[in-house]
Amino acid sequence: MADRPGIDTLTEQQAAAELAELARLIARANEAYHTKDAPEISDADYDALKVRNAAIEGRFPHLKRPDSPSEQVGAPPAQGFTQVRHKVRMLSLSNAFAPEDITEFDARIRRYLGLSSDAPLAFTAEPKIDGVSLSLRYEGGELVQAATRGDGSVGENVTANARTISDIPARIDNAPEVLEVRGEVYMAHADFAALNERQAQRGEKPFANPRNAAAGSLRQLDPRITAERPLRFFAYAWGELSKPLADTQTGALKRLAGFGFAVNPLTELCDGPDAMLVHYARIEQMRAELGYDIDGVVYKIDDLGLQARLGFRSSTPRWAIAHKFPAETAWTRLVAIDIQVGRTGALSPVARLHPVTVGGVVVSNATLHNEDYIAGRDASGNPIRGGKDIREGDWVQVYRAGDVIPKVADVDLSRRPEGAQPYVFPTTCPECGSDAIREEGDSVRSCTGGLICPAQAVEKLRHFVSRAAFDIEGLGARQVEQLYRDGWVREPADIFTLRERYGPGRPTQLKNREGWGEKSANNIFEAIDERRKIPLARLIFSLGIRHVGEVAAADLARHFGTWQALVAAVDTAAPAAECHLQADAAEAAERQAAAQEGRRARIKPARDAVWEGLTPEARAAWDDLTGIDGIGATVAVALVTSFRQEAERASIDRLVEHLEVEPDEGRQVTDSPVAGKTVVFTGTLERMTRAEAKARAEALGARVSGSVSAKTDLVVAGPGAGSKEKKARELGVEIIDEDGWFELVGTP
Template identity: 70%
Template sequence: MQDAPDVDKLTEEEAKAELAHLAKVLLKANLEYHAGDDQRLNDAEYDELKRRNTAIEARFAYLKRADSPSDVVGAVPSGRFGKVTHAQRMMSLGNAFDAGEIHDFDDRIRKYLGLGSDAPLAYTAEPKIDGLSLSLRYEAGTLVQAATRGDGAVGENVTANARMITDIPKNLDDAPEILEVRGEVYMSHAHFEALNVRQSEAGAKTFANPRNAAAGSLRQLDAEITRARPLAFFAYAWGEVSAPLANTQFGAVERLAALGFSTNPLTARCDGPADLLAHYADIEQRRASLGYDIDGVVYKVDDLDLQRRLGYRSTTPRWAIAHKFPAELAWTRLEAIDITVGRTGALSPVARLSPVTVGGVVVSNATLHNEDYIAGRGGDGGDIRDGKDIRVGDWVQVYRAGDVIPKIADVDLSKRPESAVSFEFPVICPECGSDAIREEGDAVRRCSGGMICPAQAMEKLKHFVSRGAFDIEGLGAKQVEMFYRDDLLPIHTPADIFTLQARDNENLSKLAKRDGWGATSAGNLFAAIEERRTVPLARLIFALGIRHVGEVAASDLARHFGSWQAFVDAVDAAGPAAARHLQADAAEAEERRIAAREGRRARIKPARDAVWDGTSEAARAAWDDLIGIDGIGATVAVSLVTAFQQRAERASIDRLIAELAVEDAAARDTRGSPVAGKTVVFTGTLEKMTRAEAKARAESLGAKVSGSVSARTDILIAGPGAGSKADKAAELGVQTMDEDAWLALIGGT
């Protein structure tokens, strides 16, 4: 997944494909980690992949897969051991990676419990051991069963092996009648090194890390092998208990220690996020000298009654979180900075590095994001890396961010060569020579060449034939590259695809005579192309590859306008207003700059209104209609208008349409619907359905769902927390109702 785009730049098709890839990679990693004793993906890489998966699901909730890694705990037991159903599920933990997320965690808990920011709230903090989770069941003080986590609900019976670990008591005095003790089996660094020496001398398999060694040692079919392995165990939690251990998390851990279990001496009670972060820093400083692997610190609400009130999500407790340590870092030399051009014309800088191993993976490329990142500026204009720029020849610090291209974290100025010069970001496209323009407020510089830029043209063609677009069998990315570079049968624009067979006939069926092709394969390709001459409107709009227009936006546009001609007419009509919108944005930015310089409050509305004066009613109405489509907005509308106003792009689109039969969006049967043809807006919190469900229901009844209130709005459905939209509806005299009234209105249809 090299050079992966930021999540907020993914199209729906790209997001769908990446979620499928992530599900496959993370499932495999889970199996290796929990069931195969063979961790090939390190913790930092795994965490970053999980975070990216979660971020994509947050933006594209409707694309969440049934096998989403977000809903997975551990892995299904391997079948080598008997299965054990846990009396209480063994949950996983949510992760945090910086101080801000810890404060957010505290804020969420306080909000859930109704506690003010000044109310006392204690936590425990304990090292997160990098080992194998184990649950020990004691009945009447006797160890009767030991089980691995498995998938959280069902684990493996490793009782005989657990009895071989000296840290695990076989009998307990003064324990509850039923007690499930949970903790982590691990191996110290010294014992790990000694074990690998013995394994190597015996010609047996050596282990990659202590965690793998511990897992492999515990999951031996021969318990005597486990006995010979130096395993240890820390207890830190419990499952089913017939009587409470204590009233607090810290007290319960102390009780486990009193019963004879090893508990981690670095476990501490903390008062609030500041104490938690201070303890985290202390543990991080001690990490290298502990003698065993940890990968973070776990925070838990201390009061067990509050834990019960907070409860659980599907796979994680609300009352606990793991604050993970940063990903592994490495230093290397920056050899060059290359510029690549993507489908939307974005110029993306890539660092070419002297190869270096980071987190077990050899890295030779790293993303540099954009020209501000190279210059040492952040998205808010402030300094990053203390304002240090990045230059060719620099000694740079690299970190892995999961299975995506690594990133540069820092620069060592003491090793900067005297010959190193500031990198000048190109203002000319390296592919076609067109101006590379950076618009106001955009972090990315883009080639203005459009379809004349070979890099953009080829990437747009690949998008055009992708699965969510025309999905032409036999014409994938590899074939697109071949035809794009072909002198005899070139495909440079989408329309060229649909003239391919005619041009081939003119050239005496040359395609069938080429290496790798034959009469059958050429015929199959032509047939597949012919099948796609008739295309649904939504697929066509998506296939054009217009910036910001993904599958969902394309479907919304198709459903709203119904036909290709209505869609094109609306975009053309909105053109003058789109230009005014951009001018108004520029005027607002200028007014803010002047106001900041003069030390006064910016007068935004007058600045914008002055630009809009004189706009025709038709253009304004077309613009309002376009941006009023729920899920569209000004950014998408400007992108549509810009694409259709580009002369070369418009000519390419017109040539394509001449080759196609475009199917109108299917009109719904809305006979008897009380809201057919009406424009509705939802605002505030809906309590009886999700926003997506409400939108789908309204549209199924023939209503148009808008994202903003205007004079053309017929109904505003306002839930708790409705704000400015409710105020504007009242100002315009728009009918307003609550969710119950809305459901009563549409309930009989």
């Protein structure tokens, strides 16, 4: 720097040339430091370049470059997060809360793998960090991409922000050509306290807890803000690999540690449930002294070969589980009980509470489940909480565990206000005044208003644009509710005609609405267009059909493959669904009559009489639908009911006209001898467990059903096969044994 002329002697031409050179030198230094982890200049020299650049800009502000180093930290500020599709899905974990859940986890794995109770089976146990999941992609040892989990399939590109975290190496040596490291971004307690102190000094709002602070810091559009936040990173897993890291979970973690990643030192190898529970208790005792938040312990099968055999459910791995810590509790006053109407019409009671901190989070609302729970009884009429009901004004115990919705657990009758009255659950909808009925055997009271009920319409739209459904960027719950209230969007299909109704050139335009502008309106239109192509499972889930959650939607998509096939099956099965409901009613009537007459109920004749006259096609479609693993009569009836309501079906049809529905990815296998076929396994399988057989068949593109019908293509029958094999012979369905199955599809 000594040979550079003084700032005061620079001409305008010299200043412009030097600013260009400084921009180049500083950009190169940033790349060497942040991207390659191989600094080319000292910190002092780097700072001197930045000071020189700022001084010249101070004298010649009109010469400040668009790529000025004074506006950058490591990389230019992002204008928004682009989306990243994960090569390997980032799944969540199923939860356990009691010791017996862990014993069952072990037993379930042994059943799946066909292992005896005394066969050796090792697990890893590690603290479950309460932070933000992050995936880091390295190619040739270079960090090329960092992405949040998002919905598991698509996350946000936060590469520039991840580069500012000191625990994340910019370059690693001797790594596989492709290495995707996964872990958790978190904030230590001491760092969190210091951050909130700085927030207070600046007059800014403090963060509620370290997890929120970590999430907000990682998702800053300007990486300079992230760089100021004290974020840390623990590595615990991996995604796409060009070459395996090891044969075991523990071996792979050692490799990650060797690459320079922080791996939790409390990770331990356990030889079964007893050892796992001992380590769980040890970690729980240490929890308050760790210096960072954890909300449980994660157990994983150590053998990676067994992990591969166990595979995945629709949203969770079979080989791992999160053992959550007990719920944290606090006492507060119940101010009021409000009724919310959900997208299916269910009336849900919500406790409005005097704000109280539970587990580091301020809670002002909690669920009260249903009218029975408020009354102090279960669905069968048996007392809960000792029969104590819940009344407005009561002092109640609130609990929460992790991110679970807070719940009211108990009531302190000694503090009940004088004159407090039992809560009377409404029998009419508070939103539209329609009757709110409770069907036999159901614990929930529901509004009968359907589409005339504004709460149901709004909630359906809010659900439709939610993250797991259409996830339209910029069109969230608040925006869609506003558009509904103003009459611009009354049903999902209306979202996809917004541009033609309120876009450029129209008399009334979205850009002219309060809170909108030309750029935000165009962004919404483009985001909507990007969602015209939608995976089948997301479409099914987005419809908000009762009992059809994400898992059921994925099961249906995997089985039917296309929207057209699903609709045809549901329509064909409709008469059978009506028979099913009639059979339930006939059974109930027969039981009641038998009880009055003091005789034994004749259930089978009562039910069979209802099914007489049903066409074979309808019965086969019903058997196929209810035979899907995870889909029973309850979901099937819900589907039929939704599709047969004239107004709702018309609304669905109008929506689909605007969409390109992608076939389910699990149905895209075409070079398999069983792709697209419906397979039933029956009898005893000796070379594989039933669960392994199902997973293998689905991986090859087959549908696996639990019952034999005219739509069944193949029955794999082991020793002891009974009625299913008999029915297959009657229908002329092909039957093979287990050896024949392996000859057909090959060994895994």
